[in-house]
Amino acid sequence: MCNQLILGDNLEIMKTLPSESIDLIYIDPPFFSNRNYAVIWGDKGEIRSFKDIWSGGIETYINWLYERVEEIHRLLKPTGSFYLHCDWHANAYIRVHILDKIFGEKNFRNEIIWIYDTAGRTKKNFNRKHDNIFWYSKNSKKWTFNGNVKGVGIERKASNHMRLGEDKNGRKFYEKTDKNTGKVYRWYLDKFKIRNDCWKDIKAMNSEPADIIFLNALNRGAKERIGYPTQKPEALLERIILVSSDENDTVADFFVGGGTTIIVAERLNRNWIGVDSSVAAIKVTENRLYKEKNLFQRPFSVKIHKYDFDNLNNMNAFEFEHFAIEQFGGIPNKKQRSDLGIDGIKIIDNEKFYIQVKQSKKIGRNVVDNFKSAIDRKKSKNGFILAWSFGRGAISEIARLKREDNYNIQLIEIKTFIPISKKPKIDVNIENQGNTFKFDAAKTESEIGIEFFSWDFDFKDDFKPDILLDKTGFAEKKFKKGKYKVACKCVDLDGLDNIEIIDINVNS
Ligand SMILES: C[S@@+](CC[C@H](N)C(=O)[O-])C[C@H]1O[C@@H](n2cnc3c(N)ncnc32)[C@H](O)[C@@H]1O
Structure with missing residues (x-):
């Protein structure tokens, strides 16, 4: 199996995959049905739509998830591991009614508590500041556990192509040099920004292989944030993937969302499969992979349902x-x-x-x-x-x-017999005042409708978007003097895309 992103209902897709073929599966399922995935664009959407969609109550939700976890269990190799990410809404039900039943109590390995410090104060109860991640192994005798990892867990297992280093402030990182361009990519290990002073002592515990992780959720300004509201931090997935898989193992995420699991798996030299029922999720993940393309040696395929x-x-x-x-x-x-x-x-x-x-x-x-x-x-x-x-x-x-x-x-x-569609026809209007350029792609035509735009303001040979997910079609950028190619990619509701490349000349 090559690395692949697949659009579709995960239950249907999983049924087509061979048994015992995956080493590690992580999922972060929503509290709403995919029928209404559009609500994820509103940050409060998850809870509201949970009430709307799962009108049969928690039971309907649990039944929906149960069938999927059964498939996951079938797909895991005998030594494989499963991580299910959830929170207070359904954690108790999920553990007892799904995981213990399908995986068996004896295969419960940990309940990992991810503690974050996000804004928001409540008056009538304690603030909810953690998520729950259940880890089950398929087998109670043998499973992968690279437990002596430190920090976010990348030191011991950093890939062959990675170099571990420390900057002048003592911050540890690992880095990789792109063979083609010579550009150096760096990932810091200490992505733990703890706001309250009293947390600092606890922070040390991050370096132990303990079942609690202190790690801030991605705030609006976070560099890795791509605009997918339920996006999880890369450092969290780094720890899970490093601990529960080895290089060249296969990692899957059947609710891939903004693609965090896939990006991290690729960086850590794992094979991967990502599935999502939302076109936006699949195409954003694809763009996110392109963005780092020079790092990737292995090809990947993207399966959508329509042909242009x-x-x-x-x-x-x-x-x-x-x-x-x-x-x-x-x-x-x-x-x-x-x-x-x-x-x-x-x-x-x-x-x-x-x-x-x-x-x-x-x-x-x-x-x-x-x-x-x-x-x-x-x-x-x-x-x-x-x-x-x-x-x-x-x-x-x-x-x-x-x-x-x-x-x-x-x-x-x-x-x-072949589902045909026409890819969007891009039309970008440009205006500038000095070296500030405004790009307006609102006149782009699409038969089915537009899902989102992405922008690369300094297009070379490959599309490496600076803006991954733009729902508006407007972009503004201040350039330094020089000649540039600006690439605008438009993705339609079927996942078909088209790209326009515009030459601009900045004189001032
Ligand atoms: C909470 S998000 C995952 C976020 C992801 N962990 C990240 O870091 O970006 C849940 C995802 O599940 C997808 N989803 C919901 N129901 C699905 C289904 N039946 N099949 C496949 N994907 C589904 C949604 O489209 C959404 O992208």
């Missing part, structure tokens, strides 16, 4: 035939030439149906006649012609062949 019309139409003819026939459930010809008008076959009830593919619109009568001759040579009367669309001549010729000679040739429009 222009991309298919511009595909080389043989590739297109092959792709269309496979999507149609047929067997494409291996040979590229001398197919004598036959591109593949489909077997239906033990009968052979010959297939011809045309990458064009309004197929005429001549195509039908040539195809008839081709299947005559095969001594068959059955076949399919696949094309974007058919003209009247072709349709009436098919009817005549059926009436007069009992031919069973069917004309099939490609859009009936």
Whole structure:
């Protein structure tokens, strides 16, 4: 399995994955159904929609999650580990009614308490300042535990490509040099900013492999924050991944959200799978991976459900035939030439149906006649012609062949078996006052609607967005003197994207 991001309901996707194939699974499920994922854009959305959607009460929620955890259990290797991230809303129910039942009490390893210090004071009860992360192993005898890690847990297991260092203030970091550009990337180990003085003593406990973690939640200004409201800190995932997996193990997150697990797994040289039912989540995670692309040696695939019309139409003819026939459930010809008008076959009830593919619109009568001759040579009367669309001549010729000679040739429009969409058409308007530029992509056209924009203000060969997730289509940037390429990427509601690259010249 290669590294992959998959769009879809995790239950359906998990059913397609092989048993005992994953070493570590972390999930951070929402308190609302994916049917309403849009509410995650409002910070208070989670709780409000929990009440709205799980109207059957906690029981409905637990049943929904139960089926998913059952699949997770099947997917884990015998030595694998499962981390489930939750909080006071449902933690008690989840442990007793899901985890103990599926994994067994004896496989409970820890309840990790993540303590954060976020703003917000309550008057009638204590402030809620922690999340609960349950860790279960699949097996009660053997599991991975790299427990002697220090700090956020990266010292001992830092990857071969990483160098551990300390800056002049004594802050420890690990860093990696990009082979192509020579640019140095650095991650600090002490991402623990504890606000109250009294916490400082406790902070030392972070360096023990204890079941409490002091780590601030990502505030609005946090550098790693990408605008995904439920995003979890990278340091938290670093600890989990380092402790419960080794290099080249496979790590999965089936509620991937903004992709924190995937980014950290990639940095730490783990293989990974990320699933989410939200287009925004999958595409934001993809962009987040691109942003650090030079660090990544291994390719990854992104599976969404739609195909872009222009991309298919511009595909080389043989590739297109092959792709269309496979999507149609047929067997494409291996040979590229001398197919004598036959591109593949489909077997239906033990009968052979010959297939011809045309990458064009309004197929005429001549195509039908040539195809008839081709299947005559095969001594068959059955076949399919696949094309974007058919003209009247072709349709009436098919009817005549059926009436007069009992031919069973069917004309099939490609859009009936390949989900096609048109990627957005980007239109960026630029205004500047001196070296401050305003970019306005509001006129971008999309048939289905726009999910979000991303901006790279200094595009070189690869898209490395400075703004990952922009719902507005407006961006403003102050440049230093020079020539730049600004790239605007637009992602539509199906996850299809398009990019426009604009040259700008800053004189002042
Ligand atoms: C709390 S967020 C995860 C945040 C993530 N841990 C991060 O650091 O960014 C939960 C995610 O689960 C996704 N989700 C909800 N129901 C789902 C389902 N049935 N299948 C797949 N993903 C689902 C939502 O779209 C949302 O992105």
